[in-house]
Each structure stands twice: as structure tokens, then as C-alpha cells.
Amino acid sequence: xxxxxxxxxxxxxxxxxxxxxxxxxxxxxxxxxxxxxxxxxxxxxxxxxxxxxxxxxxxxxxxxxxxxxxxxxxxxxxxxxxxxxxxxxxxxxxxxxxxxxxxxxxxxxxxxxxxxxxxxxxxxxxxxxxxxxxxxxxxxxxxxxxxxxxxxxxxxxxxxxxxxxxxxxxxxxxxxxxxxxxxxxxxxx
Amino acid sequence: xxxxxxxxxxxxxxxxxxxxxxxxxxxxxxxxxxxxxxxxxxxxxxxxxxxxxxxxxxxxxxxxxxxxxxxxxxxxxxxxxxxxxxxxxxxxxxxxxxxxxxxxxxxxxxxxxxxxxxxxxxxxxxxxxxxxxxxxxxxxxxxxxxxxxxxxxxxxxxxxxxxxxxxxxxxxxxxxxxxxxxxxxxxxx
DNA sequence: TGGTTTGCCTAGTAGGGCTAGGCTACTACC
DNA sequence: GGTAGTAGCCTAGCCCTACTAGGCAAACCA
Numbered sequence: 448x449x450x451x452x453x454x455x456x457x458x459x460x461x462x463x464x465x466x467x468x469x470x471x472x473x474x475x476x477x478x479x480x481x482x483x484x485x486x487x488x489x490x491x492x493x494x495x496x497x498x499x500x501x502x503x504x505x506x507x508x509x510x511x512x513x514x515x516x517x518x519x520x521x522x523x524x525x526x527x528x529x530x531x532x533x534x535x536x537x538x539x540x541x542x543x544x545x546x547x548x549x550x551x552x553x554x555x556x557x558x559x560x561x562x563x564x565x566x567x568x569x570x571x572x573x574x575x576x577x578x579x580x581x582x583x584x585x586x587x588x589x590x591x592x593x594x595x596x597x598x599x600x601x602x603x604x605x606x607x608x609x610x611x612x613x614x615x616x617x618x619x620x621x622x623x624x625x626x627x628x629x630x631x632x633x634x635x636x
Numbered sequence: 637x638x639x640x641x642x643x644x645x646x647x648x649x650x651x652x653x654x655x656x657x658x659x660x661x662x663x664x665x666x667x668x669x670x671x672x673x674x675x676x677x678x679x680x681x682x683x684x685x686x687x688x689x690x691x692x693x694x695x696x697x698x699x700x701x702x703x704x705x706x707x708x709x710x711x712x713x714x715x716x717x718x719x720x721x722x723x724x725x726x727x728x729x730x731x732x733x734x735x736x737x738x739x740x741x742x743x744x745x746x747x748x749x750x751x752x753x754x755x756x757x758x759x760x761x762x763x764x765x766x767x768x769x770x771x772x773x774x775x776x777x778x779x780x781x782x783x784x785x786x787x788x789x790x791x792x793x794x795x796x797x798x799x800x801x802x803x804x805x806x807x808x809x810x811x812x813x814x815x816x817x818x819x820x821x822x823x824x825x
Numbered sequence: 826t827g828g829t830t831t832g833c834c835t836a837g838t839a840g841g842g843c844t845a846g847g848c849t850a851c852t853a854c855c
Numbered sequence: 856g857g858t859a860g861t862a863g864c865c866t867a868g869c870c871c872t873a874c875t876a877g878g879c880a881a882a883c884c885a
Binding site: 472551552553554556559560564565568583584586587588589590591593594595596597598599601602605606607608609610611613615617618621622624625626627628629632633634636 | 661740741742743745748749754757772773775776777778779780782783784785786787788790791794795796797798799800802804806807810811813814815816817818821822823825
């Protein structure tokens with residue numbers, strides 16, 4: 448029988464595509480095997496288990512997102528950088544809802560430390576250079592930024608904003624204005 | 637054979653408890669049946685399917701949260717109300733992680749419209765009365781608030797803040813300060 | 826060219842979702 | 856207080872997914 452040429456990389460990519468199409472929760476080893484015209488048992492030669500697959504998808508997504516953010520951030524500073532970062536983040540989440548959802552799975556500490564998530568975190572901090580915040584305000588601001596972005600995107604995806612007619616794009620840009628305002632004038636105790 | 641006294645209400649409550657213990661994704665009809673000392677097939681007399689169960693848990697959680705928020709909000713205004721609301725929200729999510737996660741499932745429009753989610757939304761708007769915002773700023777502000785709360789709580793739960801030593805409680809209260817500041821001085825175009 | 830490794834296979838276990846159809850305990854009504 | 860109906864549970868059985876063990880053949884490599 449001919450070999451299908453399955454590799455972990457191809458499996459991860461196909462899994463990511465599948466996630467975007469049907470949701471991470473429906474990314475099954477069996478479905479992936481069908482996609483490769485192979486029996487599901489065969490994939491366990493490449494994958495430890497189903498969770499392993501999802502972790503790999505998450506790591507792929509983190510890397511892709513970090514790349515996009517890096518590209519968006521190049522040559523920008525201040526509010527420009529904030530908006531570019533935010534839009535890169537949201538656009539990625541909307542183009543790749545499954546990958547984005549996969550990113551939210553709880554990685555164990557060493558995996559997380561080795562992931563592109565740290566690059567992402569560094570870039571978030573880099574944005575704040577334009578706002579002249581020192582610790583611990585910087586950490587608090589990073590956390591607020593991340594919360595706002597993730598919360599907005601997440602609620603947008605699960606339909607949390609549907610009940611109000613106002614276009615979400617408008618609320619998004621006003622939210623970024625507000626975030627810029629509060630970062631510019633971070634309340635000191 | 638004796639009757640187990642299973643009702644939809646008891647199933648929903650037990651399902652909610654199960655969700656808090658093992659996560660929504662592990663709330664199975666089979667596990668619930670075991671908990672009631674009953675065969676899984678029997679539950680389909682009370683439940684349409686597994687999704688139906690999770691929706692019920694979500695609705696229960698929305699109602700509980702709305703109650704808590706209402707209690708927290710009583711007699712408060714301005715920043716006081718904002719902080720009370722936010723803490724009620726976060727505390728509920730931390731006490732009931734499974735229920736909170738269940739709340740995020742995508743309800744179909746009519747179910748959502750009939751849920752306690754609308755009470756929640758009304759109360760969020762009520763907070764903004766203390767900040768004198770008119771439409772569409774109000775909607776934008778509500779969305780930003782909700783995003784920040786949900787994002788923070790969500791990231792906190794999935795370990796998104798673990799890589800920095802700063803206590804999350806501190807970042808939380810500073811985030812609320814920032815939110816109050818920006819609502820007080822909402823940037824106009 | 827023959828041995829080893831690599832990549833796929835079949836077969837089988839366990840568990841979850843769900844349906845069909847059967848039996849029984851309770852309820853209501855005459 | 857007997858009996859018809861129904862509500863609440865059951866068994867049996869289907870399909871799907873995760874995962875393991877062990878077999879066989881293609882590819883590689885000495």
C-alpha cells in the first residue's frame with residue numbers, strides 16, 4: 448500500500464484548517480485521518496494523543512499570530528502601534544476562529560514558556576514603551592490590554608454583541624480610543 | 637424498581653456542579669446518569685440531548701450571575717457600582733468555573749433573548765448612568781466593560797497571567813481604576 | 826541484497842450519544 | 856378499591872471517537 452506521506456507538520460496544519468472549519472472541539476483524530484485517507488490508528492504513530500494534536504495547533508496559532516503582530520508593529524509607535532497590534536490580533540481571530548480557540552487551551556508551563564506566546568507578550572510590552580509606564584503599572588496595563596482584546600474578540604465570536612444593532616467595528620475602534628486614552632493617562636494611586 | 641426522582645431541574649443543578657468539578661466539556665449524560673444512580677438512556681426522557689443539558693446549565697448560570705450582580709449593585713452608584721459589579725462577576729466565575737464556561741456557549745437568539753442575560757445587560761447599562769454617556773458611546777462603553785471583565789476572568793482561568801509574578805488581584809483593581817477613569821472621561825471624537 | 830526501520834494496516838477494547846421498545850410503579854378516575 | 860393510563864425507569868443495540876497491540880510491506884541504507 449502506498450504511503451500517504453503524513454508528517455506531524457502536515458497533520459498540525461490540516462488540524463488547524465479543520466479547526467477553522469468546524470471548531471476545535473470537533474477536531475478529532477478520526478476526522479483528520481479521513482482527510483488524509485488513512486486509518487485513525489495510523490496517526491498515533493505521529494501523534495501521542497488527541498490532546499497532543501490540539502496543543503500543536505495552539506502552538507502553530509501562537510506562532511502565526513506572533514508573526515502577524517510583529518509585521519503589523521514594524522515601524523510604528525504610540526497609538527499607531529496599539530491600533531496595529533489590536534487589529535492584527537482581531538483579524539487573525541476572525542480569519543482563524545478555530546486556531547484562535549485552540550490558543551486558549553491551558554498549556555503546561557514549560558510548553559508555554561517555549562511557545563511563541565512569549566514573543567507575543569514581549570511585543571505587548573513593547574507597545575507600552577510609547578506610553579512611558581513603569582512597573583508594576585506596565586504589567587497591569589499589559590493585562591488590561593490583553594483582557595480587552597481577548598474579551599472583545601471572544602464575545603464577538605460567541606455572539607455576545609448580537610443583541611445590539613451597533614456595528615461591532617465601530618465599538619472596536621472606540622474601545623481602542625478609550626484604551627489609548629487610559630494608557631496615556633494611566634491613573635496613579 | 638424504585639424511582640430515582642429525576643427532574644430537569646435536579647439534572648441541571650447536578651450538571652452545573654459537575655461542570656464546576658470537572659469542566660463543562662466533561663459534563664456528559666453518562667456521568668450525570670451515574671451520579672443519579674440511573675442508566676444514561678433514562679435521562680433522555682428528561683433531556684433532549686447533551687447540548688440541551690449544557691444550554692440549561694448556561695441559563696442557570698446566567699440567572700445566578702444576574703442575581704448576584706443585582707444584589708451587589710443595590711444602593712450603589714458610580715465607581716462603587718462599577719467595582720461591585722465587576723467583583724460580583726469575577727467572584728462568580730472563580731467560584732463556578734464550569735458554570736462560567738457554560739455561559740459562553742452560543743445560545744440561539746430566542747433562547748438568549750429569554751435568558752437572564754438581558755437582565756445582566758440592563759444592569760451593565762445601569763452602571764453607566766453614573767457616567768452620563770449617551771448613545772452610541774453607551775453601547776461602546778458597555779461592550780468595552782464586558783470585554784474587559786470577560787477577558788480578564790477568562791485569561792486568569794486559563795492561566796494566561798501565570799508567567800508574570802504580579803498578583804492578579806492587584807492588576808484587577810488597577811484595571812477597574814483604569815476603567816473608571818476612562819468612563820469618567822470617555823474620549824469624544 | 827538483505828536487514829532494519831518507518832509507516833501504514835487490522836483487530837479489538839472502552840466509553841459516550843442516542844433510539845426503540847419493554848416493563849413497572851404511580852395516578853386518576855369510575 | 857380495581858383498573859386504565861402514563862410517567863419513569865430499564866435493556867439492547869446502533870454509531871462514533873480514543874487509543875493499544877501486533878502484523879506486514881515499502882523505503883532506506885549498509
